[in-house]
Amino acid sequence: MRIIILTIATAILTLLSRPAFSQETRPTSEKDTISVQNRIKTLETEKARQIALEKQDLKEKISNVEEQLAANEINKEEAEALKMDFAKAAAKNIENRSAIIDNQIALLARNEDINVEDSSFKLVFNTDSGRFFGFEFENNNDTVLKVKYDIRTTSSLLIAAGLNNAIIEGQSLEDSPYKIGGSRFFEIGWVWKTRVFEQSNWLRFNYGFSFQFNGLKMEDNQYFVERGDQTVLETFPLDLDKSKLRFDNFVIPLHFEIGTSEKVVKEDRIRYKTDHKFKLGLGGYAGLNLKTIQKLKYEEDGNDRKDKLKRNYNTNNFIYGLSGYVGLDNFSVYLKYDLNTIFKDNPVDERNVSLGVRFDL
Known part of the structure; x- marks a missing residue:
């Protein structure tokens, strides 16, 4: 053949x-x-x-x-x-x-x-x-x-998930009004990876697109209310079973990835295998906020109520931040931090932060 x-x-x-x-x-x-x-x-x-x-x-x-x-x-x-x-x-x-x-x-x-x-x-x-x-x-x-050739660019499915919260100016995470375990994020997208140098695979450029879903679950029966140009937390008049604000973003992630690989030379091709190999990616992302949703779950007059409020909540439409990952093979620990504030005109700056795991499948 x-x-x-x-x-x-x-x-x-x-x-x-x-x-x-x-x-x-x-x-x-x-x-x-x-x-x-x-x-x-x-x-x-x-x-x-x-x-x-x-x-x-x-x-x-x-x-x-x-x-x-x-x-x-x-x-x-x-x-x-x-x-x-x-x-x-x-x-x-x-x-x-x-x-x-x-x-x-x-x-x-x-x-x-x-x-x-x-x-x-x-x-x-x-x-x-x-x-x-x-x-x-x-x-x-x-x-x-x-006859000689090699593959310089590959692609993969990106899936990431983990804990989410906000860095609030002048406060520590221990004082955060958002639940540490209850606030989570999920990300899914498609990324390409290109070797920067033709004859080496130690440095790669990782790029693509993804959808981020960042959630903040409020403590102490609080929910978000728009007061003019500001968005503030207030106590809900009834007992809340659930109070959560979610930001749906579309972003372009860009990372430089360094790591080890095995060079495999065959008669008609060269391959760089990264199976079970170390990798470190550093970079960031930029994109748009597509939608902001607040979900409230409570009981009123003996009836269970579920409110899904789609509003602007004075959130920033342009999303950008820093991110990085470190791991082996397709698995890595993943950290991302929004440089933009969550709300435009609030007197105290809040920035979204996420920590979880990432899979490049």
Whole structure:
């Protein structure tokens, strides 16, 4: 299947590349033909070298199996099975590597009339093992065919939840009029993560969009009332079973994320795996308040009442703040803090703060 895919890709890319080579029609010179032939010889030499490397690698693996058998670490049946597996893998590797080079030879042979003086060609290797990795063939600085590739941007579902409260000017959280355990937040969105550097994954840029639902549950039978340009807490005339103010926000989160990763190099691609790896993200967010709702639950004249009051409550419409997370793999501890005040014109500033867990799924 890989040979078929490579053949089809080579054919398509050859067709796409023809306009770049036919900008100026000129006869094929003897010099061009010799240059192409030299490149074909280089590829044939590399093909032979790769086959020799695979055979040498197989020889070393079989020798290691013989040593394990002699030391009674494995039995004869296990040794034979290992030898067979190694032999099959080596044969498949030779087949795949040969197919890649054979396709490049065929490409050069079909295009002997290209302007080789304006072209560049190089083999690409895995620098750790010396194995043939792919090839690049360029004309007038435009890459025509490149087998080597990697993924630079990934995306994931963002889900976060935890405790919510407000930092009030001149007060500590212990004196907060909002319940510590009863005030919560929830966030859901979609984020993209892009490696900042092409050849490294230690620094990533994390960005996207999300919906934040921040709730404040009031203590001592209090609820919010608009008094002109200010929003104040007052005692409700009846016994409240529930009193909660919720802010629904749409924000754009932006973070720079640093962390470790495992670089995985294969024949046709590079991957950076962050499974079970440390990460630290620092940044912020900005957006809009979509809706503010106050929910009151109480009993009146023997009847249960549930009021859902959708009002402005003099809240700030523009939301912005700082946020960060630290964790492993897809899980992290998450902290966010609004730099904008909750209410526009209140004499005492209040700013929303949240602490919870975050999942990038």
